[in-house]
Amino acid sequence: MNQAALVLIKPDGLKKSLTGNILTRLSETKLEIVAAKMVRVSKELAEEHYKHLKDKPFFKDLISYIRGELHERRKVMAMVYWGEDASTKCRELAGATNPEEAEPTSIRGSYGRITTAGVYENVIHVSSNPEEAQREIKLWFHPEEIIVDLYPAKEIVAREYKRKVWA
Ligand code: DAT
Numbered sequence: 088m089n090q091a092a093l094v095l096i097k098p099d100g101l102k103k104s105l106t107g108n109i110l111t112r113l114s115e116t117k118l119e120i121v122a123a124k125m126v127r128v129s130k131e132l133a134e135e136h137y138k139h140l141k142d143k144p145f146f147k148d149l150i151s152y153i154r155g156e157l158h159e160r161r162k163v164m165a166m167v168y169w170g171e172d173a174s175t176k177c178r179e180l181a182g183a184t185n186p187e188e189a190e191p192t193s194i195r196g197s198y199g200r201i202t203t204a205g206v207y208e209n210v211i212h213v214s215s216n217p218e219e220a221q222r223e224i225k226l227w228f229h230p231e232e233i234i235v236d237l238y239p240a241k242e243i244v245a246r247e248y249k250r251k252v253w254a
């Protein structure tokens with residue numbers, strides 16, 4: 088069945104110039120990229136994204152990490168992969184959460200590390216399943232940023248809202 092998965096290239100992946108390698112590895116899945124952008128991650132977005140871990144001792148470090156505070160790279164690359172069993176296929180290539188336990192040829196096994204402070208720098212995020220993907224994609228993307236209709240959306244007329252346009 089066609090599914091969507093949120094994939095994030097985390098700040099360590101960007102700092103290590105791994106974008107090309109990661110995209111090449113993920114292209115083995117034959118899935119389609121239906122959305123992509125660079126994001127400066129707010130504290131609110133980071134905390135909402137990882138809210139299932141908010142009671143963990145590593146939560147604060149995790150938020151700093153995804154916001155790029157540990158890598159002088161205040162950005163992540165966010166993408167939506169779409170197609171047959173998207174989350175399973177992408178997670179298989181990503182490897183286990185703990186980069187030291189990840190299959191050595193997986194993305195996390197190849198490029199991840201655990202810092203001396205205990206932070207899992209595991210290079211990418213991939214949604215675990217379609218339900219998690221839906222929650223996460225709705226956090227990271229607006230409907231019009233995705234080139235297929237993934238989830239029900241509605242049109243609204245927004246008045247008095249401020250946005251930047253080209254000068
Ligand atoms: P995953 O990213 O494989 O879906 P997760 O959702 O359980 O794993 O955790 C999210 C992130 O939190 C993970 O990528 C790295 C960090 N993390 C998880 N368990 C950890 C631990 N025991 N020590 C340090 N960081 C951890």
Ligand code: MG
Binds near residue numbers: 213214215
């Ligand atoms: Mg997870």
